[in-house]
Amino acid sequence: MELKHSRSRLTFVMIAFGMLALLWAGRATYLQIIGDARLDRLARRQFNGKVLVQPRRGLIIDRNGEPLAINIEVSSLAASPKTLLKNPMSLRLLARGLGVPEGVMRRRLNKQKSFQWIERQIPEERLQQFETNGMLRSDGSLPQGLWLVKEMRRAYPHGDLARSLIGTTNLDAAGTEGVEYWQNERLRGKGVFLDAVKDALGRPAIIANDDRSQLKDGQQFQLSIDASLQFSVEEHLKESMIHTGAESVVAAVLDAENGQILALGQRSKGRIPKSKMITDSYEPGSTMKPILLSIALENGRKITDGVHGGYGKLEIQGRVISEAEAHERYGMMTLAKMVEVSSNVGAARLALEAGAQKVVEGFARFGLGSKPGTGFPGEFGGKFPAQKLKPIELATLGFGHGLSATPLQMLRAYSAFATGGELVEPRLDATLVPAKRRIFSTKIADAVIKALVDVTEGKDGTGKKARVSGYKIAGKTGTSQTVDPSTKRYSRHRYITSFIGFPVGASRKLVALTWVDYPKNNIYSAETAAPLFAKVMESALKRYSVPTTEPYEQEVVLSELATLSPSPTPKVEATPEKALSLVNELKTEADSIPDVMGLSASEAIQALKRYSPNIRIHGFGVVRSQFPQPGTIATRTDRIELHLESHE
Amino acid sequence: MRRFIPSWAIAGILILSFTTVWLRLTLVRSTYELNQSTKILQTLQLDKERMDLKVAQLRSPRRLELLARTKFALHAPAPTQVVFLRDR
Numbered sequence: 001m002e003l004k005h006s007r008s009r010l011t012f013v014m015i016a017f018g019m020l021a022l023l024w025a026g027r028a029t030y031l032q033i034i035g036d037a038r039l040d041r042l043a044r045r046q047f048n049g050k051v052l053v054q055p056r057r058g059l060i061i062d063r064n065g066e067p068l069a070i071n072i073e074v075s076s077l078a079a080s081p082k083t084l085l086k087n088p089m090s091l092r093l094l095a096r097g098l099g100v101p102e103g104v105m106r107r108r109l110n111k112q113k114s115f116q117w118i119e120r121q122i123p124e125e126r127l128q129q130f131e132t133n134g135m136l137r138s139d140g141s142l143p144q145g146l147w148l149v150k151e152m153r154r155a156y157p158h159g160d161l162a163r164s165l166i167g168t169t170n171l172d173a174a175g176t177e178g179v180e181y182w183q184n185e186r187l188r189g190k191g192v193f194l195d196a197v198k199d200a201l202g203r204p205a206i207i208a209n210d211d212r213s214q215l216k217d218g219q220q221f222q223l224s225i226d227a228s229l230q231f232s233v234e235e236h237l238k239e240s241m242i243h244t245g246a247e248s249v250v251a252a253v254l255d256a257e258n259g260q261i262l263a264l265g266q267r268s269k270g271r272i273p274k275s276k277m278i279t280d281s282y283e284p285g286s287t288m289k290p291i292l293l294s295i296a297l298e299n300g301r302k303i304t305d306g307v308h309g310g311y312g313k314l315e316i317q318g319r320v321i322s323e324a325e326a327h328e329r330y331g332m333m334t335l336a337k338m339v340e341v342s343s344n345v346g347a348a349r350l351a352l353e354a355g356a357q358k359v360v361e362g363f364a365r366f367g368l369g370s371k372p373g374t375g376f377p378g379e380f381g382g383k384f385p386a387q388k389l390k391p392i393e394l395a396t397l398g399f400g401h402g403l404s405a406t407p408l409q410m411l412r413a414y415s416a417f418a419t420g421g422e423l424v425e426p427r428l429d430a431t432l433v434p435a436k437r438r439i440f441s442t443k444i445a446d447a448v449i450k451a452l453v454d455v456t457e458g459k460d461g462t463g464k465k466a467r468v469s470g471y472k473i474a475g476k477t478g479t480s481q482t483v484d485p486s487t488k489r490y491s492r493h494r495y496i497t498s499f500i501g502f503p504v505g506a507s508r509k510l511v512a513l514t515w516v517d518y519p520k521n522n523i524y525s526a527e528t529a530a531p532l533f534a535k536v537m538e539s540a541l542k543r544y545s546v547p548t549t550e551p552y553e554q555e556v557v558l559s560e561l562a563t564l565s566p567s568p569t570p571k572v573e574a575t576p577e578k579a580l581s582l583v584n585e586l587k588t589e590a591d592s593i594p595d596v597m598g599l600s601a602s603e604a605i606q607a608l609k610r611y612s613p614n615i616r617i618h619g620f621g622v623v624r625s626q627f628p629q630p631g632t633i634a635t636r637t638d639r640i641e642l643h644l645e646s647h648e
Numbered sequence: 649m650r651r652f653i654p655s656w657a658i659a660g661i662l663i664l665s666f667t668t669v670w671l672r673l674t675l676v677r678s679t680y681e682l683n684q685s686t687k688i689l690q691t692l693q694l695d696k697e698r699m700d701l702k703v704a705q706l707r708s709p710r711r712l713e714l715l716a717r718t719k720f721a722l723h724a725p726a727p728t729q730v731v732f733l734r735d736r
Contacts, residue, residue: 056693067704073694157704231709469727547732598717622718 051196054152055189057173058218060166060180062227063260063430069166069180072155075127075148077118081109083145090143094118097135118146120171121153154180162230164266164275165223165428178275179221179428182377189218222430224260229253232539237267239625240532242643245520250277250407251532253540256415256502256509259424259434261374261408262540277411277515279378281404282496285480286342286462286525288363288400291413293339294440294448295362296350303447306332307353310345317392321348324479336447340454342462342477344399351398356389359397365423365439366413368405372426373434380406400480410500411513417452417474418502418509420445449474449504456501466499466530468538470548475501475533477525482518494518497525499533503541505549512537593640595630596623604642612640619644 031039060069084091085106095105098118110116119126130136135143142148154169167178174188175181192215195208233251240249248268254261266276297303309330314321323329323344330343338346351359363369369384382405385397396402405413408426416423420442425434452474455463462477478498484491497519502511514532522528540546593611596604604623608615616639624645705711716722 066707067700070701070704071697072701073697155701157701158708159710161708161710228709231713235713542730545732548727552727595723598714622714 047198049196049198050193052191052193053212053215054173054191055215056217057152057154057169057189058183058187058220060183060187060221060223062230063222063224063262064226065222066227067157068162068223068227070155070157071152073150074121074123074153076120076151077122077130078147078149079109079116079118080114080145081111081116082114084109085111087144090145093135093143094146097130097133099129099133121151158227158231161227161234162223162225162265165225165264178377179223182375183221186221187218190214190216224262224428224430225264226262226543229263229540229543230265232543233263233265233536234267235625236532236535236539237265238643239535239627239629240514240516240528241267241269242625242627242641243629244516244522244528246516246528247518248276249517249532250513250515251536252277252407252411252513253536254411254415254426254511254513256418256424256511259415259427259436260430261426261428262510263536264428275376275378276517277407277513278372278374278376279380279406281380281382281406282482282498282515282517283401283403283480284405284410284498285400285478285496286344286347287410287414287476287478287498287500288398288403289339289342289347290417290448290452290476291363291366291368292347292350292354292359292398293335293451294417294444295354295358296335297444297447298362298440299354299358301335303336303451304334306334307338307346307349308332309338309343310349312345314345314348314395316348316352316395317390319392321345321395336451336454337460339448339451339476340458340462341460342455347398348395349398351394352391356394357387359394360385360387360389363403366416367423368403368409368413372406372408372412374408374426374428376428379408382406382409400478407498407513407515410498411511414500414502414513415509415511416440417445417448418511452476452501453504462526463499463501463530465526466501466533466537468503468534468541469552470550471503471506471537471541471546472550473501473534473537474504475499475530477530479523479525495523497523497529499525499529501533501537503537503546503549506541506546508541508544508546510537510540510544510546512540593626593628593630593632596626596642597630599623601642601644608640608642614639616641617644618642621645 030036057071059067059071061067079094084094091105092102095102098105100108122130127136131138135146140148152173154173156163156166163178165178167180167182168176169180170176175184180187192211194211233253237249237251240246248266250266251263252261252265253263264275264277268276293303309323309332311331312323312329321344324342328341328343330337330341330346333341333343333346335346335350337343338350354362364384369382371379371381373379383403385393385403389397389402393402412423412426415426416439419436421438421440421444422436423439424436427434453472455461455476456467456473457464463473463475466475466477467473476499478496478500480496480498481490481492482494482496483489484494496515496517498513498515500511500513502509512533514529514536516525516528516532519528594607596607599607600622601617601620604626605615605617618641621644623642625643627641
C-alpha cells in the first residue's frame, strides 16, 4: 500500500516538473524562434545605434599652398548628470578638476539629463591641469559618469595673420566670419550616419561601413593672398599704428594683371573687425583727381592744357572751395600740375567743365558705385551720386567728396592705370581668373601716369615719401574729412588719409593702397599713408624679386647703411649676444637712433639709454616695433617708445 | 533496428553546422579588424594633421623673422645689397 502511494506521488512530481520543463521549452522556443516584437525593440535600442561621422572641414591655404586654417582633434568633456549625482566621489573629482566648489558644480548639472557638456574643445594645457588635479588618470580614464569626446577644431597655425580675412568658426565648426563663413558650404563637407553595434558600455564597437562612401570631406579653399607678403604688410601696419596714432590702418596689394589680391591687412584698436578694405567706405578725396583727369583727357583735353587755380579760392552757389593749405594759391597750371599739387580748385573747375553726365559716367566706368564682385560677405559698392547734380555738388565731386567708395574699389580703379587702360576685377579666390575690360586708351593711361609720377617725384609733389628706391612710383595722396555722426557735419579733427600707387615700367604690375583712419599725430597723407605705402610696396617688390627700373637713391643708401652692420660677414657665428654687440658697434651718426628690433627690453634700454632718458616700454617679450624709427636723429628730450611682444 | 537518419546526412549536417559557425565567426572577426583598421587610419590622419599644424607653425613668417633677428642677428638687406638675376 505504501509503495503504491510513493509511486503515485513520484509520478505526480514527475508530471509536474515535466510540465514546467515543457513550459520553459515552449517559452524558449517562442522567444528564440518566433520572437517578441517588444523585446526585439528593447534589444535593438540597447545594442544598435547610429554614429554620426563628421566630415573633415576643408583647409584654407594661401596662393602658395601654405595652410592658413587647418583642423586638429581636441577633447571635450561630457558628463551624465544622473550618474554623477549618484556618485559623490566622481562629482568631487569633477569639481576639483575644474577648480569650482562642489556645490556650484552640483547646481550646474541638469538632473533630468543623461548627457551634458561640461567643457568643449579643451586645450592641451587644460587637460594637463585635469591630470594634475586628479580628475584625469594617467591611463586617460575618468571617474564614472564622465568621458572625453573627440571633436575637430579649427586651428590657425600663423596666429593672427590675416585673421580679419580668414574669419572664425564656432564650437560646431561652422564658419561665423570672414572666409570661414563665406565659403562655409564648400569647406564643411557632408557628414553621414552609419549603423553601429554598441558594446556593454554603450560605445559604438562595430560600425557598418556601407554608407561611408557617402561621407564627403570639405573642399579646400585657396586664398589669393601670399602669407609671406601678408606678414610683411601686417608688420608695417603695426608700426604705422604706433607712428600715426591712428584708429585703424589698412593696406592691400593687388596684381593688376590677374586681379589677385596678394595681401590685405588691417590693424585696428580693440577687437579685430570685419575686413574694412572690402566692407567700409569713405570719401576718396584727392585720389579721385587722376580719375577726373582721365575723363578730361578722354573729352579732348591734353595733359599740357591749363586750368586756373583761382589763387586758392572758388566761389560757387555761395560756398567757397579752397585748397588744403591756406598758403596754396595757384594761378594757371597744367592738368598734370593740378594732380601733382593736388589742387582742389583746379579739380573743381575741371569737373564743372566736363559736366555732371560725363563725370558720373566716367566714374562708373572705373567701377565706382558697383561692387568689386569678390563675393566676400558684407562687400559694399559705395555710394554713388545721381547724374543730376547742382554745380556745388559737381565741383566737390571733382576732388572726391560727395561719393563714397571702399578701399578695394579704389584699388580696382587704379589698376586701370597700371595696366594701361584695362580694369580688372579683384579676386580673393586664387583659382579664379577674372576678365579685364578696357575703359580708356593706353595713350590716356600714359598721360595720367606721367602726372602721377610727378606726385612722387615732382618738385611740388605731395607724395614724395611714397617713393621706393630703385623704382619710379606713380601714385596719389588723398586726405578726406569724415562726417561727425553727432553733428552730421564734416569733422575738423577726423580725417582719413590714403595713398594708392604702383611702380612704372616694372615687370610685375603691382598696385598698392594704404589707408589710415583718424591719424592723430599728423593729418596729412604725405606723412601717414605715403610712407606706409613706400614700405608696403617695397616689401611686395622684394617678395616677387621685381627688377629695379631706376638707379638707387644715394641718400636712401646712406641712411639704410647707417642702421645696418657695415660689412656683413657670413662666416661669423651668430649668437643672441651678437645682436646686442652689433647694435653697440654700429658706427651711426652721433644722435641717430639704432635699430633694436628683436632685442629684449633690457638689451634695448642698454642700447638706447644714451640717446634719450625717456624710454617707454609697452608689453612683454622682444621689441617688435620702435618709434622713432631707426636712423632718426634724436635729442635728449625725445621720447622713445618700444612695443614688445612675446615669442609664440 | 532501422536508422531514421542516414550517416551521410548526419555528416552533412555536422559539416554545415561547423561551416555556418566558422563563417559567422570569420564575419565578426573581419568586421572587428575592419573597424580597428578604420580607427588606425583615423588616428594616423589625426597625427598627420597634428604634424601639418606643427610644420605650419614652424614655418610661420613671424617665427622665422623673429629667429632671423634674434638668433641669427640678420637684418633686412639694403636696396644695393639685393641683386636681381635674370633668366638667360
